Structure formats: C-alpha cells, structure tokens
Amino acid sequence: NKQVILTNSVKGSLRESDMSLRTSTICLKIPDGCNGAVLVKNLYLSIDPYLILRMRKTPYLDAITPGSPIAGYGVSKVLDSSHPNYNEGDLVWGSQAGWEEYSLIKDPHNLIKIQDKDVPLSYYTGILGMPGMTAYAGFYEVCSPKKGETVFVSAASGAVGQIVGQFAKLLGCYVVGSAGSKAKVDLLKKKFGFDDAFNYKEETDYDAALKRYFREGIDIYFENVGGKMLEAVLDNMRVHGRIAVCGIVSQYTHEQPEGVHNLLTLITKRVRMQGFIVGEYYHLYPKFLEIVVPRVKEGKMTYIEDVDEGLESAPSALLGLYSGHNVGKKLVVVARE
Ligand code: NDP
Numbered sequence: 106n107k108q109v110i111l112t113n114s115v116k117g118s119l120r121e122s123d124m125s126l127r128t129s130t131i132c133l134k135i136p137d138g139c140n141g142a143v144l145v146k147n148l149y150l151s152i153d154p155y156l157i158l159r160m161r162k163t164p165y166l167d168a169i170t171p172g173s174p175i176a177g178y179g180v181s182k183v184l185d186s187s188h189p190n191y192n193e194g195d196l197v198w199g200s201q202a203g204w205e206e207y208s209l210i211k212d213p214h215n216l217i218k219i220q221d222k223d224v225p226l227s228y229y230t231g232i233l234g235m236p237g238m239t240a241y242a243g244f245y246e247v248c249s250p251k252k253g254e255t256v257f258v259s260a261a262s263g264a265v266g267q268i269v270g271q272f273a274k275l276l277g278c279y280v281v282g283s284a285g286s287k288a289k290v291d292l293l294k295k296k297f298g299f300d301d302a303f304n305y306k307e308e309t310d311y312d313a314a315l316k317r318y319f320r321e322g323i324d325i326y327f328e329n330v331g332g333k334m335l336e337a338v339l340d341n342m343r344v345h346g347r348i349a350v351c352g353i354v355s356q357y358t359h360e361q362p363e364g365v366h367n368l369l370t371l372i373t374k375r376v377r378m379q380g381f382i383v384g385e386y387y388h389l390y391p392k393f394l395e396i397v398v399p400r401v402k403e404g405k406m407t408y409i410e411d412v413d414e415g416l417e418s419a420p421s422a423l424l425g426l427y428s429g430h431n432v433g434k435k436l437v438v439v440a441r442e
Contacts, residue, residue: 109416118358146181147181275400354427
C-alpha cells in the first residue's frame with residue numbers, strides 16, 4: 106500500500122520534506138474484530154488548503170499526526186465492508202480518504218454514497234462534494250443573499266470561489282472576484298460569468314480596485330483569503346453588509362497571522378461577519394444536490410479542475426495551493442475506477 110506520510114508537525118510554511126512516501130502491506134479484506142469498518146480503494150484525492158492547519162494542530166480540527174498517512178476528502182470505491190450501509194462496489198466520498206492506495210476506515214459514519222454517476226466522478230471532490238457544500242452553506246445560509254445585491258469573492262477561481270460566483274449570478278446578484286493571475290481573471294469573466302474580476306497581484310491598491318467595482322459598496326463578501334484584502338473590504342462594506350468567513354488562506358503559512366486593524370467598521374456599518382465550518386451543514390446535502398446536479402447536467406453551472414496524476418504528486422499539489430499554482434479545484438488521481 107503506497108502512502109504519503111506526514112513526517113513532522115508543520116511550523117510556518119509547508120515544505121515538501123514535511124511529507125514522504127512509504128510502502129506498507131495491507132490485507133485487502135476487513136480484518137477480524139473490525140466490525141462496522143469498510144476497506145476502500147482511493148480514486149481521487151481532494152487537495153485542500155485546510156490540510157496545513159491539521160498538520161500543525163489547530164483547535165477544532167482533527168490533527169494529522171506525524172508518522173501517519175495524511176488523510177482528507179476524497180472519492181473511493183468500497184472493496185470490502187462489514188458495515189450494513191455499505192457494500193462492495195459502492196462509490197463513496199468523505200473526509201477519511203487516506204493519501205494511500207487503500208484505506209481501512211474503522212468508523213465510516215460520514216462516508217456519503219454516490220448515487221448519481223451520470224456526472225464526472227471527480228466532481229465529488231469539488232462542485233458536488235465538500236467545496237460545493239461550502240459554497241452553498243456559506244453563500245445561502247451565512248450571507249442571506251438577496252437578488253440585486255453586490256457580492257465580492259476572493260480566491261474566486263478556486264474550488265469554492267468559482268461556485269460562489271455562479272450561485273450569486275443565478276440569484277441575480279452583481280458579482281466581482283479577485284484572483285492571482287490574468288488567466289484566472291479571464292476564467293472568472295468568460296467561463297463563470299462574474300460581472301468583473303481583477304488580479305490582486307497586479308492591482309495592489311485593493312481599496313482603489315474595490316471602489317472602482319463597487320461604487321455603492323459591497324453587500325456580501327465571501328472571504329477566502331484574509332489579511333490585507335479583508336481590511337480593504339471592510340472599508341468598502343455597505344451598511345448591514347454580511348461577510349462569510351470561509352477561510353483566510355493568505356495567513357495559513359504565517360506563524361503569526363497579520364492583524365486586521367479596522368474591525369470598528371463592523372460596528373459603524375452594522376456589518377455581520379460570521380465564520381462557518383461546512384461540516385455543520387451536511388444535513389442540507391440532499392437539497393444541495395437537487396439544486397446543483399440538474400444545473401451541472403444542463404450546463405447552467407460549470408466547474409474547472411486542475412488534475413495531477415499519481416499519489417506521489419499529492420505533496421507538490423498541496424504546496425502549490427499556497428502560492429496559487431492551481432487553476433480551479435486541485436485534485437490527484439490515485440486510480441481510476
Ligand atoms: P482554492 O482552490 O481557492 O486554492 C487556494 C487558492 O488560494 C490559490 O489557488 C490561490 O489563488 C489563493 N491563495 C493562496 N495564497 C494566497 C495569498 N497569500 N493571498 C491570496 N490568495 C491566496 O482553495 P479552496 O477553494 O478549496 O478554498 C478557499 C478557501 O476556503 C480557503 O481559505 C479554505 O481554507 C476555505 N475553506 C473553508 C471551508 C469551511 O468549512 N469553512 C471548507 C473549504 C474551504 P490565487 O491565484 O487567486 O491567489
């Protein structure tokens with residue numbers, strides 16, 4: 106069983122040497138005494154920014170311990186099961202896919218069976234999986250959006266951002282995104298239907314950029330990056346605006362996150378800023394699928410993936426997220442079905 110192991114706890118930024126490959130043996134049958142377990146073959150690994158937080162022991166997140174395989178979201182196939190809900194041959198997705206060829210999942214309670222296979226299977230790492238649910242919960246549940254409102258999304262071409270922008274357009278909002286290259290900005294405008302977009306690495310006066318796109322201010326900010334972008338956004342929020350704090354990826358590689366100095370805006374403009382974790386919203390997954398699957402099939406929603414082949418490419422794929430190498434949802438193919 107080829108595996109990618111976390112070699113040591115991460116401090117500050119992540120290095121490729123924090124992860125290493127090893128091969129171990131695994132029996133491809135559920136061992137005796139593992140009632141309720143499933144044995145899976147991992148197909149697609151979802152490469153997600155939050156993994157660095159689990160590698161450095163962050164409160165409220167399950168730590169990945171040095172010496173054990175990295176594990177996260179992924180799509181897998183059940184090879185053997187001693188759990189009544191899963192059968193050999195089932196395709197599943199969930200948060201317990203190891204960065205390894207095969208995983209024995211002793212407590213598979215959060216594995217979701219894939220019912221609709223009429224869409225690319227890899228979409229269950231993205232638009233039909235955790236990032237899709239994150240966009241859905243963060244936008245509809247946390248932001249309480251209304252038709253005609255103005256929406257700003259940072260890291261907008263990524264796994265979550267590209268979906269938030271499309272939800273906002275479907276609702277009839279005006280939506281602008283920021284991203285880190287010209288190619289990404291083009292995708293936002295031409296592929297995902299954003300009204301406008303800018304490259305924050307070229308236009309470094311974020312305040313001026315936001316004032317140009319939002320003359321009347323921002324009603325909703327879908328926060329993916331934190332730091333200086335958040336400061337600039339706060340100065341451009343409208344009264345009674347809402348900010349869904351989904352992530353602050355610009356700070357994940359800093360040992361000491363940057364401070365935000367204008368939180369007084371929350372008071373003066375009565376802005377609601379709320380963090381959320383997608384894990385608390387999976388009860389909405391069936392409703393989410395009803396909305397999104399038909400739109401994907403009809404081509405009313407689209408999704409861009411950035412795919413690497415082979416388990417050994419997972420460490421560099423993860424590293425690349427923190428400098429914006431990925432264009433769209435980053436995933437790694439371990440095996441095809
Ligand atoms: P992405 O696919 O967007 O990949 C990360 C992107 O972040 C990069 O492509 C890069 O895009 C951008 N980025 C990296 N470093 C910086 C930086 N220093 N400043 C600004 N942007 C940077 O990731 P996801 O869509 O999967 O995740 C987006 C956010 O959502 C993350 O913060 C993540 O932690 C969070 N999240 C939160 C969840 C929750 O439950 N709350 C669940 C899932 C994700 P660019 O080239 O544009 O800079």
